[in-house]
Amino acid sequence: MSAARVAGMPGPWQPDPVRQRQAGYRLEDLLRLPPDAPRVELVDGVIHVVPAPTLGHQDVSSLLRGWLGDHAPAHLRAAQAVGVALDRDFTREPDVLVYRAEVPDDRHFLLPHEVVLAVEVVSPGTRRTDRFSKPAEYAGAGIAGYWRVEQNPVRVYAYRLADRPGRSGNREYELLAEADELLELTQPFPVELPITEITP
Incomplete structure (x- = not known):
């Protein structure tokens, strides 16, 4: 399973909650993020959204x-x-x-x-x-x-x-x-x- 929209939920991209709990994301998943994904960092397999700078x-x-x-x-x-x-x-x-x-x-x-x-x-x-x-x-x-x-x-x-x-x-x-x-x-x-x- 790749980084994808949560099934049945409209709106912007979000990390898959199951993979987040499992800390299952890898570098190759970030390369497949959709164009509307926010800026993110990957910390020990968990996707963290980068806060918007001032x-x-x-x-x-x-x-x-x-x-x-x-x-x-x-x-x-x-x-x-x-x-x-x-x-x-x-x-x-x-x-x-x-x-x-x-x-x-x-x-x-x-x-x-x-x-x-x-x-x-x-x-x-x-x-x-x-x-x-x-x-x-x-x-x-x-x-x-x-x-x-x-x-x-x-x-x-x-x-x-x-x-x-x-x-x-x-x-x-x-x-x-x-x-x-x-x-x-x-x-x-x-x-x-x-x-x-x-x-x-």
Whole structure:
């Protein structure tokens, strides 16, 4: 059984309640979602609808994606709201990401080794996930860099994947820099980002 409309119920697409209870969804099911399906992530086989972002969140994401796209070297590209398949039954959709340019442009999902930076813009409804869950998931999958962007005022926290496991016994991110004026980094490429350029 694939992701489909609930039998006998009119209206927009919904996940199959039986498969949701069984945590039975896989990556290939997401590729078959109908055009009217909402944005979703797959967490341990359960489909989660991605909350609609605020205008401020979208402004910061768009400005940052534009800045990264303009400044990344030729072997890297920037994208917004593209899924990353962390496992067969686990996907996330970073707000912005930087990935290797050799990835074919007809792909719906990136693999962790193709992503060099995942960025989450924190909103009131995503604080816990963006500050705790997603960094742990991205680090566990081996994504080299993670940025967390707080709003009001805009402040960027830039992390890199540590060489050794952390206190949890798993790979974790370590803070490289934080900035509310100028973010300066050497990875994933030389960065001198004035925070005003990503502030709406």
